Amino acid sequence: MPRNAVEVHDNLVLEPRDVKFDWSDLPLHWVPDEPFVTHTINVLHLLLPEGERWFIKVFRDALPMIRDEQLREEVLGFIGQESIHAEAHQEVLEHLLAQGLDPRPYVRQIAWLFQRVLGEKPGLSARRRRENVIERVAFVAAIEHFTAFLGHWALNSPALDRAKADPTMVDLLRWHGAEEVEHRSVAFDLMVHLDPGYLRRVRGMTVSGPLLVHLWVRGVRFLLAADPTLQGSIRPSWKLAWDGARRGLLPDPIASLRSGLRYLRPAYHPTQEGSSAQALGYLATSPAARAAAH
Structure with missing residues (x-):
């Protein structure tokens, strides 16, 4: 059975970090010569502003139902962090529009x-x-499982640095990813607090997992078609996705699937995924997070 929420989070304090990013020098293809990789990751910017605003609404609706004070504080911290995430990705959408790609x-x-x-x-x-x-x-708990998976990947993606990806965008991905790893247990523990039944978890993943894949594929297709510099010359394919993953520039689809299956283990808990120490270590060195702290 999942561990008790209070036991797991007795030392967890979620701090919203009011970071700012300067996108004035961001190229349209911020991974040089890799438009497919760039736009596959750019789907995050399409999904997250509205998605995270929805997370916030759901959690605010759940607040009156929480009977544990520690969990309530974690949910409030989660809401604060997700609000800043939504705005950070919204700024990227505005930059894309200014570059001729209308999202x-x-x-x-x-x-x-x-x-x-x-x-x-x-x-x-x-x-x-x-x-x-x-x-x-x-549904949020299942989606947060995958955002934590993506966060762990971003924190362990040296291929982006080797490919000379734009450092500001890489910092955004790793700052956001680190906070996703940091608060990876909150949605799951809220779900178990409100309904400890296993079937609820299965339903959440059964709906959210396939929906996320569908939206991501559609998002890649949309961005490649809307990119004014490509003129429809690149069509999305699983072959391109596998190639990007093989070179370490994209998350591995098979690893993502295995992660989703781990979520369905009866004894699963999000603390079994990722490293809080690594996440907090990056947040201590992130240029945007350090600037926000001063």
């Missing part, structure tokens, strides 16, 4: 998904509203 058609679809399809359902009874909140928390 707004895809972002509107993502907003509709999170607000209308996965949003709060009006007119529910108190019991059904509670059930709806817990179900959405389970």
